[in-house]
């Protein structure tokens with residue numbers, strides 16, 4: 001177990017609103033780390049900060065010890081962070097396979113000249129990329145949909161396309177923002193097993209979810225946010241019985 005991500009005293013203000021208020025935490029390279037909290041607690045803002053979509057108002061962030069504070073999305077991506085979004089963002093008019101190939105872009109070597117001339121090296125690289133993308137689709141159980149237009153597929157499958165696209169970039173940390181949103185109980189259960197398998201394959205996973213049962217079952221540790229503050233950070237068994245957490249969130253969710 002080694003430290004992968006470290007956040008120190010992170011603050012994010014939106015015109016006076018403290019969306020993140022002095023958050024400090026670490027994510028290890030072998031864990032499934034959960035983030036829960038009521039609507040507006042700052043969960044997505046935290047994701048946006050640790051992927052370079054937003055710059056924090058203050059505080060620092062480190063990936064494998066490297067100071068990433070103030071860096072942009074490209075820098076975070078190159079350093080090994082990949083994410084999915086609360087609102088699915090697949091390329092609807094492209095096939096599932098093409099969507100996944102987009103995620104491989106950062107690992108490809110061919111330059112524009114080679115792509116235009118379709119050199120042997122470029123062709124070989126493209127063939128390898130397709131094989132790798134198909135292998136990922138098999139892993140996620142959606143290989144049959146490889147040639148379908150991504151936008152025409154059920155919600156649950158589109159979520160998996162997004163996950164496949166993120167995974168082929170070979171991230172060290174995969175961030176999933178409400179991955180079960182719009183899924184039925186069977187799809188949710190399948191996804192939970194899939195995330196456990198993803199962790200075994202390599203990347204650590206950080207997941208935001210409102211489905212408490214899902215989070216308590218899946219995660220190694222859970223951070224609870226409330227009004228931008230870190231209310232608790234512990235193993236699921238302790239989070240589930242933390243009186244402050246129950247009062248602020250879990251009780252309310254279960255009602």
Ligand SMILES: Nc1ncnc2c1ncn2[C@@H]1O[C@H](COP(=O)(O)OP(=O)(O)OP(=O)(O)O)[C@@H](O)[C@H]1O
Pocket residue numbers: 014017019037038039040041042043044045046086
């Ligand atoms: N770009 C923005 N401009 C202004 N305020 C914002 C912006 N993004 C988020 N906020 C505010 O910051 C707070 C935290 O929002 P955030 O989306 O991070 O919460 P969340 O915990 O992800 O909520 P949810 O569970 O509803 O997705 C909210 O009050 C929200 O209205």
